Amino acid sequence: MRAWAVDRPGPIASRPLVMVERPMPEPGPGEVLVRVEVCGACRTDLHLAEGDLPPHRPLTTPGHQVVGRVVRPDGSDGERVGVAWLRSTCGRCRYCRRGVENLCPESTYTGWDADGGFADYLTAPRDYVYPLPDDVPAERLAPLLCAGIIGYRALLRSDLPEGGRLGIYGFGASAHLTAQAAIAMGAVVHVVTRAARHRELALELGAASAGDRPPEPLDSAILFAPVGDLVPPAMEALDRGGTLAVAGIHLSDIPPLDYDRHLFRERTLRSVTANTRADGRAYLELVREHPPQVSSVAYTFEEAGRALSDIARDRVKGAAVILVG
DSSP states (O other): OEEEOOOSSGGGOOOOOEEEEEOOOOOOEEEEEEEEEEEEEOHHHHHHHTTOOSSSSTTOOOOOEEEEEOOTTOOOEEEEEOOOSSSEEOOSHHHHHHHHHGTTTTOBBBBTOOOOOBSSSSEEEGEEHHEEEEESOOOOOGGGTTHHHHHHHHHHHHHTOTEEEEEEEOSSSHHHHHHHHHHTTOEEEEEEOOOOOHHHHHTTTTEEEEEEOOOSOEEEEEOOOOOOOGHHHHHHTEEEEEEEEOOOSSSOOOOOOIIIITTTTEEEEEEOOOOHHHHHHHHHHHHHSSSSOOEEEEGGGGGGHHHHHHHHTTOOOEEEEEEOO
């Protein structure tokens, strides 16, 4: 089968992704074999390719927003499923037992600890895949499995009050889905982004404003851009008691914070680490009730490297998806 793999991590211009031929993977106990239809590409895949996330194994195949079909024992197609970032947890530790399996020290991840969806086939634990509808195009479903789910987790971590004012910093794949979820929940959303096309999309999707800074104090905010320099101004834009959630798995260094300007009056800075399966199920239920407009740019399988390059250069309006099979 065809697969893309991270050969030597480095700047995306150095072409760290290489196409390889591999045998069909064999599912282990409790796993399913999935034929990939579409795989979303996101900034985490870029971080892996460029080495910001050190690969956990050589020649890893990225991709963790997979829409595909379970392959039955006779080789025919079975149910449609989604394979997401969280691949497994131990189920025994105190984090798993108290419902925060995203913090499990033994957690593993699709496209990092095991080969992901930039390939014709992959395997995944049955208990960690999501059932998906047959009547929705795969290009619309794939971004929901990471951009959507992680954004939803970040929304929960931001402690947005009912009818509250939410700031969103950066407006890529995850942000444009999270904005719609927040609006469906009754929030007033202000988007902070420099790109004109992202501002246009934010306003099309129902944001109250899109510009260089929020026009009013915020109850909550989410930082999607992996830029630590944005943390101080985002904290300063919070109202009393406000919370900033940092959604990315990688963030550049945060400058020093001034206690009075950035933290006093019970303002809170939080990180977001992966998601739980409960988050995934809750988000997919929400989008069934409030289907989002998914802005996506499609790439052929051979164009996987270009998809990551476009993400690096902020050229993608919404989400990037790779058409595999």
